[in-house]
Amino acid sequence: MCWIERAERAEPWDLESQLISRLDLPLDxxxxxxxxxxxxxxxxxxxxxxxxxxxxxxA
Structure with missing residues (x-):
């Protein structure tokens, strides 16, 4: 788990898509x-x- 501060306004799922396409994240x-x-x-x-x-x- 981590976070990234970004200067420009962006939706979190856009960054997630970029990271998944570039990194080896086998559990995701x-x-x-x-x-x-x-x-x-x-x-x-x-x-x-x-x-x-x-x-x-x-119960």
Whole structure:
């Protein structure tokens, strides 16, 4: 987690798109299909969600 102060007015999602396209951020799946780990991480997260749905929910 970090922040960047910018002199010009910009929307945060514009900067996010630029950073994702330039940096290797394997845990961020949004807009990051070019990362070689993307498909495997997507599979692992889907498996984890499926297992979590099988667990009982406590009140």
């Amino acid at each position: 799946l949004d807009q990051n299909r070019h990362n070689t780990f993307h498909s495997r991480l997507k599979e692992l997260r889907a498996e984890a969600r499926g297992r979590a749905r099988e667990w009982p929910i406590s």
